[in-house]
Amino acid sequence: MPTTQENWNPGKAANRHPEVSYEEKERLFFEVKNDPRYEDFLYGCYECGICVSTCPSARFYDYSPRVIAQAMAREDVERIYDIIAEDIWNCAQCFSCLRCPRGNNPGGLVTLLREVAVKNGLQETKDVLQGYSRVIYKVMLKGNQVSPDMLQPDFFPDWGPWVGQFSANMPVWRKAIPVDTLRGVTDAAWKTNRKTLLELYTIWFETGNMDIIKEIDEGLYDLLADVMQEELEEG
């Protein structure tokens, strides 16, 4: 292999996404690196693995916050792209990794990587977020939360292997130990005041949230935008 920037990194990842050019991968990398938060999120990495040992996702997925910090520090552009395409959605954003002795914030790096993935509408990001369209639809349009019954036990492997068993008995347990905020309702959420709802719609548009949705899921965007704009016009 000729000496290029690509083969600078020792142990660098192979090119697993040949459909994306190196220049494009590098552009995404620099978008992350040039974020003003970046220098507070990554000082230097010991590669000690304390972040992995505290990470709930690392127990259930082939996921390593250490590799993310390392790949960023080493400017391993190919691997960063793999991480953007495949790894970042495995993070629960719990920030247990803040235990880092160097004061790094791998979870924060994931936040930056996610933002770049979403803003650039990567195909892999679209695929991953497909499953969330129902949640997004509910939260953004109705202005209320996801009802307990909407959550399927197989959504989140990091909840642990027993969640299926727990879910089976959940209705009985909820009756036995009432959860105050649910008030016995698990298949519906509260009704949002219309004024609040219109304010929310305005916020979604003004803050660029709708642009992000458009980038990721155009069908969902059309659905949301139609209703929201109509309601906003009605006032």
Place this chain on the structure above:
Amino acid sequence: MSNKVLVIGGGPAGLEAARSAAELGGEVILLEKRDRLGGTPDREGYAKLTHHWRDASEAMAELAAAVTNHARVEVKYNAEVKGMSGSAGNFEVKIEAGGKAETLHVGSIIIATGFQHFDPGRATQYYNYYTFPDVITLTDLEKMLKEHNVVRPSNGQPPKKIAFIQCVGSRDRQIGNEYCSKVCCGIASKQAIELREQLPDSKVMIFYIDMRMYGYWENEIYWKAQEQHKVNYVKGVISEVLKKGDQLLIRGEDTTMSRPMEVTMDLVVLSVGMEPSAGTRAIAQLFGVKQNKYGFIEAGGESGLDTVATSVPGIFVAGAAAGPADLNDSISSAGLAAARAMALVRA
């Protein structure tokens, strides 16, 4: 009973031992085999010290001046020890200084004959130091840094990609040096910082087994190199250095990424460790002081805590003659050796 203290070696440890003993009221004779003081840092042209980033020549000149300006220290240059007899309190040491034979009567002796850098040409490490001009040692690089002229020896051009290989000649059963040389992690990191300052466009990588940045070297050198100067540290030792075009190909494993690697470099720096100097080996045999299996002078006494005592009463050891040591260690042990040597001649 002689009240004189003989210090052998005019490097940092010997200079500090001589100064301390003189300040404690002793009559000191300092023997130096060269025609100038300053020891290895001076002879090898060290650039900056890890201590306050000081210029090595200046710092050594200060240590030397404290000795040459002291009325109770007599420095003998171009000196060599030829023989020794007697015992603690009454040593008779035959020397030759400036071509003239002399016999010295001293009460105690401090050996401060130091170390030498490991010669990377020795077998079993396939780094091709004597074959490829662009494979150099810490000592070679130190000279270039001092002159602010870091270039690839093969073509005189500044290198863009530079690799340090740690533990060359240390921690290796096959080589016979099983010990850690203590300073090379710090020196490599210090040089990496200087490289990035002098060649801002360069990429610098350090390949290591463990980084042994004890004490404040951790935050003052290691973190500084990594965080401010973007020096990359990769855990994994290079097995061999080969030629690829006009570059060097290094082979190893990126262990934390779990991948074998082959990368090209413009310059490869071998972080050579410490071995006992020829002077240390010779003086140990001449004086009959016990050496450890690596040739360093065994120190510690019966308790293990008598850190400057040799196996011969009245003969003390300071600095890297007793094993790998940085300047702090060397100078601290020299002060203790001076105190112990003075206590003996005053008893």
